[in-house]
Every structure is written in C-alpha cells, then in structure tokens.
Amino acid sequence: MGFILGLDVSTKTIGVSLFEDKGESGKLLELTHVTPKIKPKPEDKLVEMMAKVDQFKQKMVDYKNVGITKIVIEEPLINSNNIRTVAILMRYNSFITRVIYDVLGILPEYISTYD
Numbered sequence: 001m002g003f004i005l006g007l008d009v010s011t012k013t014i015g016v017s018l019f020e021d022k023g024e025s026g027k028l029l030e031l032t033h034v035t036p037k038i039k040p041k042p043e044d045k046l047v048e049m050m051a052k053v054d055q056f057k058q059k060m061v062d063y064k065n066v067g068i069t070k071i072v073i074e075e076p077l078i079n080s081n082n083i084r085t086v087a088i089l090m091r092y093n094s095f096i097t098r099v100i101y102d103v104l105g106i107l108p109e110y111i112s113t114y115d
Helices: 045-062 083-104
Strands: 003-009 014-020 028-034 068-074 109-111
C-alpha cells in the first residue's frame, strides 16, 4: 500500500495531509502544517523565501521512508486580482516542487482549488 501526500502551499504556512492510497476508501492519517520562521528576518524577500524552503525540506526528509507514491499540491488561484501575489506563490510553489522531487523523487501533481 502506498500513501498520498497533499499540500496547500502559502508563503506563511504549508498545510500537509497524508492519506492511505486506497482510492475512495483511503483514510486520513495525518493533518498538520509547516510554518517556517526565519530569524533574523532577511531584508531581501527572496532570501527569506529560500530560507523557508530549506526549513520545509527538513519536513520532507521526515516523509522519505514512509512509502509515499503520489503528491498533490493545490495550485495558486490564478484569477486573483493581485498579480504580484500570484507571481510570488508561483515562484514559491516551484521551489517547493523542486524540494519534493529532490528529497522524495516524486514529481507532484497540481490540482486547482475547484478539484
């Protein structure tokens, strides 16, 4: 049996869920979150974002030998009125995707908030 890891990514907190991969009957095994805190806070927002990604990477290492076979990430709302926010979230999601692939060897799937 494998497991599905679900992520809801924002720049402040990343929601994490772990399910049994049993189709419609899979059970929720874990529901948690990662809220990276960077101290001292860098002046450059990109540097801060990359430091947050490094902290997230440590969480992914915890899942390395769990048996995850699929990872699903909720994609950012593209229809947002604030294009700057969308751009930041897209960049952050790209960094998160890379960490997942590097640590777990799985290419995540993106789903919309409507799915």
